[in-house]
Amino acid sequence: MSPLRLLVFLGSTRDGRLGENVAKSVVNSLKQRNHDVELIDPLTLGSNGHVSQPLHFYKDQSQAPEWMIKTNAKIQAANGLIIVTPEYNCMLPPGLTSMMDQFPPASYRYKPCGIVCYSMGPFGGLRAAAVSPLPE
Template sequence: MAQQTVKRALNVVVLLGTVRENNMGSRAAKFMVNQLSSKGHQVKLLDPEVLDLPLLKKALHHYQDRTQAPQLLQDTNQILADADAFVFVCAEYNHCLPPALTNMVAHFPATSFKYRPAGIVSYSMGPFGGQRAAMQARCLLGEIGCVSPSFLFAIPTIQTQLSETGEAVNDRMTSNADKLITELEWYGTAIVNHKEAVGRPS
């Protein structure tokens, strides 16, 4: 009989991938922050509009002395490095990942993301839920060393599924969030336990 895995509180970073005016991604990000927090996890939201990262000219890891990098880069990198798991909230622009998301990720080295699970929440105002962008997100996450759980949380017609404050209007939203969080908890707990036992590769 398999042993019961004891869940633990995780430090989760939710990355919002859009800066468009009146964007719908903020609803999904707020919803996921609330769902994760309700399960006892510590959650930090990284919003590219709030961070106001410039169009990438010099990434943190391109500074020979990283202490000379802008303090915003240093502080945000520490938030990423301290995370046990990530949730990427992806819009779909022209059937692709939004540039705000890739710009935010590219400011930091892959080591700031590596060896952590990363769930994907994609969305659209149409019927497909941004799944083409989600498939591209899986490629990106693999390249920066994240484990992408199999369940993909796609939200079609998001404007009818979540309120402006991130409240779900039906049980399907909550049950799908639970599926994604369950996978994040499994991977996140396993990785944290292994890190504590043997450390993380350099």
């Protein structure tokens, strides 16, 4: 099987987040299988995980910030997506949904997507997985 180009979206922006360890484990596991994997971390994007103007709302997308254009190109080029998300108050974290909402739904279409959930609670992130809206 030829290597896949995969993006791993890290869902947490909180101080002391555990998601970095979970995401690194996912990335390392995929790289051991010779896949091309890149971590998308909302704290390293220009938005700090908060939508101000989604890419698809720009009249001229070439006027959007460079980080947004580059990240969107990575999403479009990916063979698949993996979302690493904590469970915050029985829901998805706002940093994850805000980050992913910055890019057009068409960029996500027809891409297989996996969800890796974690939680300090007794359900291990199950409730976050149950409400996770996959990109269109």
